[in-house]
Amino acid sequence: VKCFSGAAEVMARVRRLGQDALAPGDTGWAQLVLQAPLPLVRGDRFIIRIPSPPATVGGGFVVDPHPGRTHRRSRPEVIARLETLVSGTAAELLQQALERNGPTSAGSLLSNASPEGEERDALMHLVQAGEVILLQASAEGAEMPKDKALLAARSWWSAVARQIEDKLSAHHEAHPLQTGLSREALRSGLRLDSRIFAGVIARAALDGLVVDEGATLRLSSHSVRLTTAQQQAVDGLLAGFTAKPYLTPSVKQSVAAVGEEVLAALVARGDLVQVSPEVLFLPNTYDAMVARICETITKEGSITLAQTRDLLATSRKYAQALLEHLDSQGITKRKGDVRVLPPS
Known part of the structure; x- marks a missing residue:
């Protein structure tokens, strides 16, 4: 058939929906598959004609x-959605669009809003009622969501939240000594693009579902728990760090004492500070050393490797590892053979 709308015409194929045939004067649903795009919007009128012999068959x-x-x-849900588009309220239309299209920016969702602002008022009500979820780090408030704010239907959000909980639970069960799952691994598992994933995690953290630790994510209920034997081994290792705080057991010795996974857990939760591939310190020892080095530089203007070694009563290996670590963290700056404080 030929489809006419305004001054435009294009060949089209008609797919009846829900009915096998329409008698003259009847109404029904149909989908027009156009051979070329037309700039149509909701509410535009059209007629269809048979090209040969020419005859108008409907509109x-x-x-x-x-x-x-x-x-x-013959899909009842398709007909129900179309009926909603015709006679549904503004709120129903917005919800349907989000359920169909997934997370959408507020600006895109309201791109065809009426000048009277009915859709904007409806969206505001849906957000406040919790039927539409803001994918961001702040809870719903009295203000209208900004155009770039990502919105999702509650049904979509609930399904994704269940997936997050299931995937993190499975990871925690399989790896109880790891603090969490990497962000990229979870994003890939959820099959979300980066922008939507960022909004999802911000919202999940706001709701208390997950704890965002930067590189990793975990359920708020998860914490690393050691067995009795593992805890005894850790206590023995930490006693060695306490006995010689500036000449501590090496990474290799620590792995031999408690195992690689347990040592990684100790570093991840802050029980030990790793300053190089071979050197670890207790956190209070580390903080005290940093304070003494910075105090000396402030007083003397700089500090050498030898001075650091003598100041901390340690060996060259530990002093060098610590200074290189402080350089990498921007706490000190190497200038020839000395360290100085970086400009503030």
Whole structure:
């Protein structure tokens, strides 16, 4: 058939939806598959004609100019969605759009809003009622979501939150000594793009579902728990660090004492500070050393490797590892053979 709308015409194929045939004077649903795009919006009227012999066979108005797919003919949910598009409230239309399209920015969702602002008021109500979820780090408030704010239907958010909980629970069970799952591993498992994933994690952290630790994510209920035997081994190792705080057991010795996974857990939760591939310190020892080095530099203007070794009553290996670590953290700056404080 030929489809005419305004001054435009294009060949089209008609797919009836929900009915096998329409008698003259009847109304029903159909999807027009156009051979070329037309700039149509919801509410535009059209007529269709048979080209040969030329005859007008029907007409109607556009309900969904961008369906995104070819509908199946006998799907009740398709007809229900179209009926909502025709007679649904502004709130129902917004919810339906989010359920169909997934997370969408507020600006895109309201791109066809009426000048009267009915859709904006409806969106505000949906957000405040918790039917539409803001994917960001701040809870719903009295203000209208900004155009770039990501929004999701509650049904979509609930399904994703369950996936997050399931995936993190499985990881914690399989790796009880790891603090959490890497961000990228979770994002890949959820199959979300980076922007939506960032909004999802911000919202999940706000709701208390997850704890965002930067590189890793964990359930708020998860913490590393050592067995009795592991805790005894850790106590013995930490006693060695306490006995010689500036000449501590090496990484290799520590792994031999408690195991690689347990040592990684101790570093991850802050029980030990690793300053090089071979050197570890207790956190209070580390803080005290940093304070003494900075105090000396402030007083003397700089500090050498030898001076650091003597100041801390340690060996060259430990002093060098510590100074190189402080350089990498921006706490000190190497200038020839001395360290100085970086400009503030």
